Amino acid sequence: xxxxxxxxxxxxxxxxxxxxxxxxxxxxxxxxxPLVFGLPFVMAWLTFLMLLVGIALFVVAxxxxxxxxxxx
Amino acid sequence: xxxxxxxALVIGVYLLVTLSIGLAAGRKSTKSVQGFVAGDRDFGLxxxxxxxxxxxxxxxxxxxxxxxxxxxxxxxxxxxxxGALGMAxxxxxxxxxxxxxxRFGFVTQAQLITGRFPSRSLSVLIAILTLGAFIPYITLQMxxxxxxxxxxTEGHVPLALGAAxxxxxxxxxxxxxxxxxxxxxNTFQGMFMLVIAWTLGLYxxxxxxxxxxxxxxxxxxxxxxxxxxxxxxxxxxAWTWGGYTTAILVSIIGLQMWPHLFMKAFTAKNDDIIxxxxxxFPTFQLFLVPVFLIxxxxxxxxxxxxxxxxxxxxxxLKTELPALVVGLFCAGALSASMxxxxxxxxxxxxxxxxxxxxxxxxxxxxxxxxxxxxxxxxVGAVAYIFALDDQGSLVALLLGSYGIICQxxxxxxxxxxxxxxxxxxxxxxxxxxxxxxxxxxxxxxxxPLDLHEGVLGLLVHIPVLIVVSLMTPPQSPEHISGFxxxxxxxGSA
Numbered sequence: 001x002x003x004x005x006x007x008x009x010x011x012x013x014x015x016x017x018x019x020x021x022x023x024x025x026x027x028x029x030x031x032x033x034p035l036v037f038g039l040p041f042v043m044a045w046l047t048f049l050m051l052l053v054g055i056a057l058f059v060v061a062x063x064x065x066x067x068x069x070x071x072x
Numbered sequence: 073x074x075x076x077x078x079x080a081l082v083i084g085v086y087l088l089v090t091l092s093i094g095l096a097a098g099r100k101s102t103k104s105v106q107g108f109v110a111g112d113r114d115f116g117l118x119x120x121x122x123x124x125x126x127x128x129x130x131x132x133x134x135x136x137x138x139x140x141x142x143x144x145x146x147x148x149x150x151x152x153x154x155g156a157l158g159m160a161x162x163x164x165x166x167x168x169x170x171x172x173x174x175r176f177g178f179v180t181q182a183q184l185i186t187g188r189f190p191s192r193s194l195s196v197l198i199a200i201l202t203l204g205a206f207i208p209y210i211t212l213q214m215x216x217x218x219x220x221x222x223x224x225t226e227g228h229v230p231l232a233l234g235a236a237x238x239x240x241x242x243x244x245x246x247x248x249x250x251x252x253x254x255x256x257x258n259t260f261q262g263m264f265m266l267v268i269a270w271t272l273g274l275y276x277x278x279x280x281x282x283x284x285x286x287x288x289x290x291x292x293x294x295x296x297x298x299x300x301x302x303x304x305x306x307x308x309x310a311w312t313w314g315g316y317t318t319a320i321l322v323s324i325i326g327l328q329m330w331p332h333l334f335m336k337a338f339t340a341k342n343d344d345i346i347x348x349x350x351x352x353f354p355t356f357q358l359f360l361v362p363v364f365l366i367x368x369x370x371x372x373x374x375x376x377x378x379x380x381x382x383x384x385x386x387x388x389l390k391t392e393l394p395a396l397v398v399g400l401f402c403a404g405a406l407s408a409s410m411x412x413x414x415x416x417x418x419x420x421x422x423x424x425x426x427x428x429x430x431x432x433x434x435x436x437x438x439x440x441x442x443x444x445x446x447x448x449x450x451v452g453a454v455a456y457i458f459a460l461d462d463q464g465s466l467v468a469l470l471l472g473s474y475g476i477i478c479q480x481x482x483x484x485x486x487x488x489x490x491x492x493x494x495x496x497x498x499x500x501x502x503x504x505x506x507x508x509x510x511x512x513x514x515x516x517x518x519x520p521l522d523l524h525e526g527v528l529g530l531l532v533h534i535p536v537l538i539v540v541s542l543m544t545p546p547q548s549p550e551h552i553s554g555f556x557x558x559x560x561x562x563g564s565a
Contacts, residue, residue: 014160021153022320023313032292032299038277038284039361040292040299046152047361053156054354057163061351 082399098249130412141367145298158327167343261407268404273362326478332419475526497541505533
């Protein structure tokens with residue numbers, strides 16, 4: 001896959017990630033049960049979205065490296 | 073030996089270790105402004121990761137985070153969202169900033185901006201905004217340190233002395249070693265914060281409720297309003313979605329614009345280190361989970377602390393932990409306070425000299441370095457005087473400063489990415505946005521939909537920046553190309 005495609009995909013993903021963490025995207029996930037690892041569902045969901053940000057950037061880094069040039 | 077003697081001893085050892093790390097750090101750096109402010113552009117991944125994490129998460133996160141979870145519940149979750157997303161754009165912007173720093177010799181944010189938009193007024197405006205935002209911030213860090221020491225020594229070391237001790241040490245190592253001390257002490261303090269937060273955050277729910285799940289089941293039964301977003305407002309009533317969402321937006325936009333964080337891009341050894349830190353940042357941020365668990369553990373506790381921000385020391389003292397653990401916890405909280413406070417003191421002095429005074433009075437490299445040292449003492453003293461005075465308004469002032477700091481974002485992005493932007497556009501945009509943000513901060517009742525004053529400022533700032541830029545003649549292509557071309561490929565990347 002081309003670096004620019006990956007970069008665009010990840011940028012869109014990051015925007016989506018943000019929208020799912022605030023109004024109105026968060027509404028369907030805004031509940032206490034089921035508890036996940038003992039945490040209220042919404043807290044676990046927001047933690048999960050936070051970790052996905054790092055993973056998304058890691059994907060960009062892999063694509064950049066494969067293409068042999070860093071992006072900026 | 074009484075219990076508080078032992079706790080004070082643990083804190084004393086911790087402070088000594090920090091001091092020696094800070095003093096040892098400076099031996100390598102050159103005696104130049106470049107060495108004092110940008111660490112000779114030589115920070116590796118380990119140091120850069122912890123400098124970033126520990127400077128972002130201050131006493132506000134370590135004491136305020138549990139305080140928010142305790143008193144406002146899920147409102148605190150907004151911190152989970154903005155940190156990672158605020159850092160993500162840095163993957164692209166950070167290396168660009170670092171590249172321009174190497175190319176043109178910039179060591180501050182205002183130098184980068186006025187490199188593209190040459191204007192002394194713009195530089196001075198940024199220096200004033202920075203100083204205005206930093207002093208309440210430093211004051212709160214000092215108070216945080218003093219409060220913790222006073223609490224765990226049962227009042228034997230009063231706030232004034234505790235704050236003076238902790239920040240006396242910060243000032244000694246920052247004066248001696250500049251940003252190198254900030255880097256290496258933050259590495260030590262960042263690790264310390266992480267270990268203490270995870271240990272206490274997992275220990276308290278198990279000790280008091282038999283587990284994390286059982287704790288939340290009980291809170292869900294008795295105080296369910298705390299466990300769903302947007303949680304509660306400061307006055308104990310339900311918070312609004314408008315308030316919650318725009319708090320996230322402003323913090324995402326403002327996070328990297330804080331000059332003490334932005335300037336650290338100039339300290340990285342290479343661009344890859346900045347990218348890796350952006351990728352790894354959520355792993356540092358994960359420590360917010362145990363921090364919130366500490367606050368939630370206090371919700372059903374029979375007694376209440378004097379104020380919500382006291383919940384962490386309060387829980388630690390009330391749950392009969394061994395004196396060693398109390399001392400270590402205290403050191404963890406001091407780490408959070410000092411690791412942000414040192415970066416702020418250093419940043420305030422660097423910005424005032426490089427972007428303010430230095431523009432009007434010609435100074436040699438050595439004189440600038442000496443002036444920065446003097447200003448670190450002055451800023452420290454001013455903040456200390458404020459810290460002795462109990463003013464709740466300072467907390468509000470800090471939250472308000474985010475609204476101003478995020479006004480720097482359109483200016484920085486225009487400088488780096490928009491060819492048609494002009495100096496007049498940048499200056500009028502920043503000025504109108506800041507005035508709008510300050511106006512709505514002072515007149516909170518006039519804000520539509522409970523929107524954050526920073527967002528309202530941006531709604532004025534961005535159109536003014538665009539319209540004024542388009543109405544004024546474009547900059548010469550030679551001037552712009554130096555700023556907008558991509559950084560070259562690096563061998564080490």
